[in-house]
Amino acid sequence: MPLLPGAEPFRHDGGEVGVLVCHGFTGSPQSVRPWAEHLAERGLTVSLPLLPGHGTRWQDMQVTVWQDWYAEVDRALRDLRERCSQVFVCGLSMGGALTLRLAAKHGADVSGIVLVNPANKVHGLAAKALPVVRHLLPTKSGIASDIAKPGCEEVGYDRVPLHAAHSFRRFLTMLDRELPQVTQPLLLLHSPEDHVVPPVDSARILARVSSRDVTERLLERSYHVATLDHDAELIFEETFAFISRLSAGVGAAPRG
Known part of the structure; x- marks a missing residue:
């Protein structure tokens, strides 16, 4: 199945400090590619993978589960750890949730994490009905392009596949x-006005993690x-x- 325009993964070989960038649920690398490119332009080694089932059509995502998405970022x-001295x-969004699990599981192999509007829970009464509803309805309306800036659009699905949504809900419950x-x-940046992930998710994450070095920034002019x-x-x-601030190797040549 051909990729949607802009949904291609991104890779840049730079210095010995590596950065993994993770996109969100039903989205694609396009939504975070400017972020990845900004870091690449400053000499970092950057990896931005396309998560399984994403970037093509929602039917492809319907047959994937959270283990598939997590395995790809893992x-x-x-790969970055083999090449870089720090990662x-x-x-x-969901990329933030995947980031948190990588941090929880890999310990010192992850030098720091940056979260933007990270997800912690699938909200609403409909979420509790997902175990049953997913067998009756294949999809619901999409969540892409929650953006305040005129003329900007996210490359993502216009439908949410409910089997995948159910798996995502189970993942978030485990991650909590x-x-x-x-x-x-930890650097956490979140929007007070977000129509996909409410600010309470960021508050919950900050209350639950054990990080001592924590910076929080509000994104006053942006949506999700x-x-x-x-x-x-x-x-x-x-x-x-x-x-x-956390790396002495910014700008240094990669190992090997």
């Missing part, structure tokens, strides 16, 4: 129990897909400053 992290992980295992320095919105440059600059 593989990308291990940071960044994620938007694992959040105390997250100890890395803030990496394509008015505050995108703020996200990019804050991310690079965060990585630079």
